Structure formats: C-alpha cells, structure tokens
Amino acid sequence: MRDTMKAAVLVGPSRIEVKEVATPKISPGDILIKVSACGVCGSDIHMWKEGKGWSQTPIPDFRMGHEFCGKVVDPGDSDFKVGERVVFWANLYCGQCDMCRVGKEHLCREVHGQNYIGFVRDGGYAEYFAGPAKNAYRLPDSVSDIDAALIDPLMVAYHAVKNSDMKLHDKILVVGSGIIAQLMGGLIQRAGASLLAMSKINDNQMDKARELANFDVYLDGTDPDRIKKYNDVSGGGFDVVFEAVGNEQSIQTCLDSVRPGGQIVAIGNSATPAIPFSLNTLVLNEIRFVGSVSCSREEFKETIDQIASGFVKPEKYVTDIIGLDGLQAAMEKQVSPTAKMLKTVVIP
Ligand SMILES: [Zn+2]
Ligand SMILES: [Zn+2]
Numbered sequence: 315m316r317d318t319m320k321a322a323v324l325v326g327p328s329r330i331e332v333k334e335v336a337t338p339k340i341s342p343g344d345i346l347i348k349v350s351a352c353g354v355c356g357s358d359i360h361m362w363k364e365g366k367g368w369s370q371t372p373i374p375d376f377r378m379g380h381e382f383c384g385k386v387v388d389p390g391d392s393d394f395k396v397g398e399r400v401v402f403w404a405n406l407y408c409g410q411c412d413m414c415r416v417g418k419e420h421l422c423r424e425v426h427g428q429n430y431i432g433f434v435r436d437g438g439y440a441e442y443f444a445g446p447a448k449n450a451y452r453l454p455d456s457v458s459d460i461d462a463a464l465i466d467p468l469m470v471a472y473h474a475v476k477n478s479d480m481k482l483h484d485k486i487l488v489v490g491s492g493i494i495a496q497l498m499g500g501l502i503q504r505a506g507a508s509l510l511a512m513s514k515i516n517d518n519q520m521d522k523a524r525e526l527a528n529f530d531v532y533l534d535g536t537d538p539d540r541i542k543k544y545n546d547v548s549g550g551g552f553d554v555v556f557e558a559v560g561n562e563q564s565i566q567t568c569l570d571s572v573r574p575g576g577q578i579v580a581i582g583n584s585a586t587p588a589i590p591f592s593l594n595t596l597v598l599n600e601i602r603f604v605g606s607v608s609c610s611r612e613e614f615k616e617t618i619d620q621i622a623s624g625f626v627k628p629e630k631y632v633t634d635i636i637g638l639d640g641l642q643a644a645m646e647k648q649v650s651p652t653a654k655m656l657k658t659v660v661i662p
Contacts, residue, residue: 315387320662321377321440322638327365330439330642335375338436338444345447346388347400352438353381353463354644354658356492357583361433362645369434379660380404380431382438383453383462392447399453401462402438402445403614404430409448420473420608427607439638441662451615454622460635461621463659464497464628469617470581471497473609475505479577479602480554485509487548489535489567490558491519493631493657494581498556499528500626511547513540513567515559522633522656535567544571551576560584565591574599581606634658 383401407422486507491514513535551573560582
C-alpha cells in the first residue's frame with residue numbers, strides 16, 4: 315500500500331481541494347478501510363462555509379465525511395477480516411456513561427451532539443480511513459455501497475418515526491423536502507398513515523419527491539393562506555408533524571397544523587442558537603413537542619437490517635454520484651437556491 319493517498323481536504327472557507335496526503339495509520343482498537351462510498355450531508359455545508367471542522371485544535375489536512383462504508387484493509391487487533399465490507403457509525407460514544415449504559419449511545423455524555431467522525435476527526439472523503447473498530451458494522455451483500463452511504467440519514471429518519479406517537483391510520487405532515495424528510499416519507503408510508511402530506515417551501519427537490527411517490531399531497535409552506543388550507547386537508551389538524559428544516563417559519567407551520575393534543579417531532583438543526591415561537595399555542599393545545607437526533611447503536615444495526623431485507627431502498631433517493639474531485643462543485647451546487655440535488659454520494 316502507498317504511503318500517501320488522495321483526500322478531499324477542507325483548505326479554507328468554502329474551499330475543498332483534492333490533495334495527496336499521508337495514508338492514515340491505525341492506533342490500538344482501530345481498523346483501516348479503503349473507502350467505497352461516502353454520502354454528502356447538509357451538515358458538511360456548515361463546516362465547508364467556515365473552512366474548518368469542529369475540533370478545538372486544528373487538524374492538518376482535515377477532511378469531512380461521516381456517511382461512509384468500505385473494505386477492511388488492516389483489521390488491527392479487531393476480529394474483522396481483510397476484505398470484509400463495513401459501514402462506520404459516526405457517533406464517538408464512550409460506552410460507559412449513564413446514557414450509554416441504558417442503550418442511548420446517541421445521547422452519550424461524551425458526544426454532546428458534536429463528537430462525530432468527520433466533524434472532530436478526519437472522515438471518509440478520502441481513499442482510506444482509520445477509525446475505531448467498535449464503530450464499524452459488517453455489511454450484508456444485499457446492501458450496496460451506495461445504499462450504505464445513506465445509512466446515516468436513514469437512521470435519523472428511522473429513529474424519528476419509530477419513537478414518535480404515530481399510529482396506524484394517523485394523518486401525518488412532514489415539514490421539509492430534503493433527504494431526511496423524504497426518507498421519513500417512505501417509512502411513514504410503510505407504517506400506515508391515512509394521509510401523508512409534505513409542506514415544502516420550493517420546488518427544487520419535488521421532481522425526486524414525485525418520482526418516489528411517498529407522499530399523498532404537497533402543500534405550499536409559503537402560502538399566506540396555509541393555516542386554513544392545512545387544516546382543510548387534514549380535517550382539523552395532523553396527528554403528528556415532523557419538522558425537518560429547523561427555522562422559525564417551519565416551527566410555526568408545525569404549531570399551526572398539528573391537532574390539539576398532537577405531537578411535533580423536531581429533527582431539523584437550527585442555524586441560529588434560538589428560535590422564537592408561540593408558546594401559548596403549545597400550552598393551550600397540549601401539544602407534545604419532542605426533539606430527535608441520530609439513533610441508538612441498536613437502531614443503527616436495525617437500519618442496516620431494513621436495507622438488507624428490502625424494507626427500504628435508499629439507492630433510489632440518490633440524485634448525484636461524483637468523485638472526490640467533484641466535491642467542491644457539489645458543495646457550491648448545494649448552497650445555490652435552485653439546487654435540485656436530493657442526495658449526493660462520493661466514490662473516492
Ligand atoms: Zn449526515
Ligand atoms: Zn457515553
């Protein structure tokens with residue numbers, strides 16, 4: 315194996331360059347993989363704009379990428395074998411704190427909503443990746459590399475729907491049209507909603523949404539008359555509303571469209587530290603408002619099983635497949651207001 319490899323390095327604000335960098339070496343407990351595919355996530359955009367990761371100390375030749383799979387090249391001291399296909403779970407959980415001990419590793423005290431591979435340490439936008447064997451999971455043959463690159467967003471969608479109050483025949487609204495919103499649409503459809511609506515603010519991702527046909531209706535989140543329209547469509551409000559955008563307008567849409575006693579599940583990350591919202595709408599209608607992030611370690615494994623069994627086919631959500639050298643253009647495209655891509659996957 316060569317001492318150097320190609321990596322898409324974050325060199326400065328809004329700038330990724332493909333560089334020849336040192337091939338990573340494994341530490342005790344690590345394995346080395348040749349990366350097969352890596353999904354491009356919306357959260358990469360924030361780091362790309364700032365030109366740095368979330369680590370306190372700058373990492374030389376830092377590359378992002380937290381949605382990846384590959385083939386084991388060096389299993390180190392683990393029981394993996396050379397050539398086995400694995401997917402990495404990005405959560406750098408401790409395994410010892412109170413949350414980890416009750417199987418909520420995604421709420422680990424050491425994770426703090428930010429301690430992830432590809433954020434605080436090098437990720438998968440490279441030919442090779444070295445990281446903890448305890449975060450690697452074997453992939454069945456029925457899960458393709460492209461499928462595996464979507465396990466990360468699928469686990470987010472799965473955790474949100476699975477832990478919601480949704481029941482058979484409920485009326486459900488998903489606010490947002492990005493990949494998480496559309497993957498949730500697929501799961502909610504399978505879970506048996508009597509009405510599944512999407513609230514969108516533009517038409518960028520609608521070609522793909524219509525092709526996937528997960529939703530029964532598409533509602534316009536910018537319509538000044540939307541409160542009445544949403545109410546009419548749902549016959550008095552939705553039972554459960556999933557929020558997958560994370561801004562003031564979308565939170566308000568949730569509060570305006572959920573039925574009294576209904577539930578709002580917030581998945582979207584806010585770009586600002588605080589968002590104002592009408593507390594009285596929540597209080598006086600006894601709306602249950604819950605957050606949802608990532609998934610537990612057990613649910614990560616279940617996400618792999620869902621794809622392996624054919625319950626979900628994530629490949630069909632992919633709109634763009636690129637090489638490492640296409641990442642800079644892909645990031646620029648993602649921030650353009652007319653971007654049509656739903657999910658981009660990098661094959662290094
Ligand atoms: Zn992601
Ligand atoms: Zn922990």
